[in-house]
Amino acid sequence: MSTAYQQLTATFLRLSRFGHLSAIAGWDMQTMMPPAGSRVRGEALAELSVLQHEILTDKRTAALLDEAEQASLNDVERANLLEMRRAWQQAALLPASLVEAKSIAGSRCEHAWRQQRPANDWQGFAANLKEVVKLSREEAAMRADANGGSRYDALLDLFEPGMNSAQLDQTFGDLKTWLPDLLQRVQEKQAQQPIDFPLGPFAVEGQRQLGLAVMKQLGFDFNAGRLDVSAHPFCGGVPEDVRITTRYSENEFLSALMGVIHETGHARYEQNLPKQWPGQPVALARSTAIHESQSLFMEMQLGRSAPFLQLILPQIKAQLGDQPALDADNYIRLTQRVKSSLIRVDADEVSYPAHVILRYEIERALIEGEIEVDDIPAMWDEKMMAYLNLDTRGNYRDGCMQDIHWTDGAFGYFPTYTLGAMYAAQLFQAVKRALPQLDSLIQSGDLQPIFDWLQQNIWQHGSRFSTQQLMVNATGEPLNPHWFRQHLETRYLGA
Amino acid sequence: MSTAYQQLTATFLRLSRFGHLSAIAGWDMQTMMPPAGSRVRGEALAELSVLQHEILTDKRTAALLDEAEQASLNDVERANLLEMRRAWQQAALLPASLVEAKSIAGSRCEHAWRQQRPANDWQGFAANLKEVVKLSREEAAMRADANGGSRYDALLDLFEPGMNSAQLDQTFGDLKTWLPDLLQRVQEKQAQQPIDFPLGPFAVEGQRQLGLAVMKQLGFDFNAGRLDVSAHPFCGGVPEDVRITTRYSENEFLSALMGVIHETGHARYEQNLPKQWPGQPVALARSTAIHESQSLFMEMQLGRSAPFLQLILPQIKAQLGDQPALDADNYIRLTQRVKSSLIRVDADEVSYPAHVILRYEIERALIEGEIEVDDIPAMWDEKMMAYLNLDTRGNYRDGCMQDIHWTDGAFGYFPTYTLGAMYAAQLFQAVKRALPQLDSLIQSGDLQPIFDWLQQNIWQHGSRFSTQQLMVNATGEPLNPHWFRQHLETRYLGA
Incomplete structure (x- = not known):
């Protein structure tokens, strides 16, 4: 038995x-x-x-x-x-009736949002969102009653077990003290350096071959995965067969390329999860933020570093042809360009956290009942001005209606983007300590020691340890935003 | 309630x-x-x-x-x-133990067959096949006990409900009286007409575009289906989303093209099955042979008819370029070429039934216990000589080991190929009666009246009627092999 x-x-x-x-x-x-x-x-x-x-x-x-x-x-x-x-x-935990009501309200809100966003119809959207928020609050209350902690913490825990809003307040609070200033200084510095933009068209097949070549360079196992096209890039499938996607524009190739590198980071984590516990939850990825740390490690830490950009430049030219804008210096400036903008998904790594913190502060207040849906636009406008110096008044479409997350009640997800960015910086710093010749390894294309380190410290463990324990084991300390700040200052101010 | x-x-x-x-x-x-x-x-x-x-x-x-x-x-x-x-x-009906034993024996036999066939290893193959036959006999006995009829009939009924070996003996017996002679006369006649073979390479992308164009001509709904590539062409998916496949050779384009037309026949049946009974068995295709009748209607009756071949010739030239072998007369001779050969899947429509009848006679005797696995090669050799005038002695690889069907116990499947060919001829004859100007309709590309007829008489009915009732409703009579004979004689002897 x-x-x-x-x-x-x-x-x-x-x-x-x-x-x-x-x-x-x-x-x-x-x-x-x-x-x-x-x-x-x-x-x-x-x-x-x-x-x-x-x-x-x-x-x-x-x-x-x-x-x-x-x-x-x-x-x-x-x-x-x-x-x-x-x-x-x-x-x-949740009664079936609530699950069903949430699913219906989320579908209705998202479906209508597809028309309402282009029409800038905040009033219409708000009516549906109120129902989603009401049900998410009910869910949060039930989960909080069962687990302790605040209501928002109960939702956050669905994506990032072990994290809570007290720690987020502290971490994001720290970021807020230096990020707006850094962002402004970087933009002032970059304004002195003119940039040429590469001229398309860039044939889709050439871009695809380039993506495949870079995936290979990054150790993607094509015996256990594929690259395809979808409207919204993602990493899916199963660890034995990981499916990543991208989308191509003939006018511009860097977005698709960096997207492929990002998804390859997710994919390598999935492909290298432990195999000895088939079908068991302990063999799955640790959390949303740790997953994001792997994609951002590849895209931001490694992928946009000067030595890696130099490493793949010949492949870019081989697939897409040469042109003056692909001069090494210009191409690195292009890839590391920082510019405050309205849209989160288009943001560079310096301004991105501002988008996330703003959303975190709004959604937490919303779930805790401190504000109502009708308060969102004013709060959005105020924070966009404070953190990114951008005026969003009346522009709901490119403001508080731009993301899909809230439409189906995924409150608690946004913070994982920036947690992932901070974990990625902390991990990359640990790799640097472990591999003193890191830059020359990268530039020579010998990336295997980096992958070995990730395999040893992250991938092979699945969910065996808590996020905090995993980070302590890998880097000697729990989450420390210092490394993220140092990374941004070094890369963008040469400090 | x-x-x-x-x-x-x-x-x-x-x-x-x-x-x-x-x-x-x-x-x-x-x-x-x-x-x-x-x-x-x-x-x-x-x-x-x-x-x-x-x-x-x-x-x-x-x-x-x-x-x-x-x-x-x-x-x-x-x-x-x-x-x-x-x-x-x-x-x-079957105990779980028998289902599992069959599955294991079938997998083992098929797996080993992949090596044994190229190695011409009949002895090795026979050892595994004996276990498959033993278990299939057990299955047949149980099904026959429950339903009446012979053991072979019980397996045949899995693929072709309402059909039995008495009717097959009569129908195939009739074919045997005229087919070998017809085959010989056609080959003698064609030997007088020299054929030029088109010279490749034919780019895969051009072949794919050609296939898509012909699918469109044949009414395939791309809003509800796709064309892809696989090692063994098939029609899969679900009626709302039908997936057909082909495989390309750069040396020769007609096989892929005719394969696409064949699968499009299956696909149009699936795409046009009744929608008003979602998920119900009555909304599914009637039987394996009726399904095959739809693919052969498209491929053999319509697809290889002179007016249709002329209709698509400009598309072929547009995609693959012109050359002398694509002269209209030569191209039609090429597409209607008849030649006895060892391999069923490569057979033309005149010799194909001989391959099927031979297999039917062997598998029926095997399931009824009249012969044993060790008797197969001698019986194969004798019948190949009698029906196709080909010597197969010692060549197991291209003889009784060529098909996958027996390896996993799909006894009763083979007859549906030729039943499908006969149903297709009978249906096409009925279309001719309904549309007196059929040839000129086809040549002008106005195929909609043909599809309307199939929709009216076959597709929309799903499994609402028995096969026999469906055929009587559509053509005024039950299965009548006369129309198949008339089709072959008219097309190949101009009789």
Whole structure:
């Protein structure tokens, strides 16, 4: 007779197999599916999702969790059980009626938003968003009652277990003391250095070949993954078969290229997650912010560093032809260009955190009930002026209506972008300490020691340790924003 | 409270949604998946298949079937219930141990066959095949006990409900009286007409554009389907999103083109199945042979007819360039070339039935216990000589080891190829009667009246009628091989 723990591992293996099908069908929906497949695909995925929820929240699962928690387990099993309990609780805590109401309100809000955003229709959007916020507050209250902590913390925990708003307030508070000033100084400095923009068209096939070459350079395993095209770039699939996407513009190639490098960072993490615990939660990526740290490590720390940019410049010229704007100095300036702008997804790494902090402050106040939906635009305008020196009054479209996150109630997600950027800087700093000749390694194309370090310190551990423990083990300290600041000052001010 | 019938429709809708995911993940496996995804994909699909089997064979399903069969239902509901009962019985009849043993023996036999076939290793192959045959005989005996009829009939019924070996013996017996002679006369006639072969290379992208253009001509709905590449061409996906594949050779373009036309025939049937009974078995294609009749209608009846070949010749030249071998007369001779050869899948439509009849006679004798696996090669050699005048002695690789069907126990499938060819001829003859100006319609590219006829007579009915009733409704008579003979004699002897 198998133990409770063994029965749980069988259940989670089964769940992971259904998750595999969901991941592939989801990838297909974004990359391959013709329009007429949409309705039945949605229904099929929803049916599978109901099944997964039923299996996870089955009474037997709860009883097995209770029983296994009393058993004698080794460290990995204990960590796995913790993640199982987490998954079970997240699924079982909310009444089905609330889950359904949230899903309907989120779909309605998002669907209408697609028209309302281009029409700059804040009033229309706000009406739907109020329902989403109301239900998210209910969810937050239930989760907070069960777990302790504030309501916003309860939502944050869904994406970033172990993080809370007290720590975010401190960390982001620190950033706010130096970031606006840094941003202004960098822009003043860069204003002295003229930039030439490369002239297209850049053929899509050439850009694709370039992306593939750089993925290869970054160690992407093409035996266990693919590169395709989608409207919104993402990393999907399963660890044994990781599917990343990008989108091409013939006018400009750097966005697609940097996007590919970013998704390759996500992909290498997935491809190198531990294989010895198949289908178990402990074998999954640690958290949203740690995942983002891997993509930003590749894109921002490594990918936009001068030695890496020099390394791949010949490949760019080979695929897209040479031209004066691809002079090495100009091309590095181009790739490291900083400019405050209205849109978060287009932001450089210096101004990006300002976008995130602003959203964090608004969504936290919203969930805690300190403000209402109607208060958002004024708060947005004020903070955009304070952090980015930009006037957004009346421009809802490129202001508080620009992101998709709030439309379906994903409150608590935004902070993970900047946490990821800070973790990435801290990890890269640790790599520098471990590999003193790092710049010349990179410039010579010998990236394997970097990957070995990531494998050793991050990838192979899955969710075996808490985020904090993982960072302490890897870098000798918990999250320390100092390294992010030092990175930005060094790269952009040469300090 | 919903009725038993309503509850069954809900169950089958749910099953169809899981079937959707299985179809898309299966398509992905053949077209997109990198090698390392193979093991986990297999496990995920097997897990889903176990789930589907459990839902279908649940005791409640059996009770609901019994109850619904006593209820007052309209014709469509009655037909749907019949198909539900069929699906349930096919799944529930065999003990799980036999299903598993068959699956294991089939996988082992097929896996080893991939090496054994190129090595011409009949002895090695026979050892595995004996186990497959033993288990298929057990399956056939159980199914025959439950349904009446012979053992072979019980397997045939899995693919072609309503067909039996008595009718096959009669139909194929008739074919055997005239086919070998016709084959010889056609080859003698064609030997008088020299043929030029087009000279490659033919760029894959040009072939793909050509395939897409011809699919469009044939009414394929690209809003609800795709064309991709796979090692073995197939038609997959779901009716709302039909995925067809082909494979390209740069040396020769007609195989890929005719393959695309063939799969488009399957696809148009799927795309035009009835939409008003979502997820119900009555909305599915009638049978394997009727499906094949739609692909052969497009490929053989329409696609290789002189007016259609003339219609698409300019598209061929536009994509692949002109050359002397694309002179209209030569090109039609090329496309209608008849030549006895060892390999079924490469056979023209005149010699193809000989390959099928031979396999039918061997597999029927094998399942009925009249011969053993060791008797296959001698029987193969004798029949190849009698029907196709070809010597296969000692050549197992291109003889009785060439097909994949027997390796995993799909006995009863082969006859559907030739039944499909005969249905296609009979349907095309009915279209001719309905559209007296058919040839000039085709040559002018006005194919819509043909599609309307197929929609009216075949596609829209799904599985509402038995195969025989469907054919009687469409053509005024049940299966009549006369039309197939007339088609071959007219096209190939100008009789």
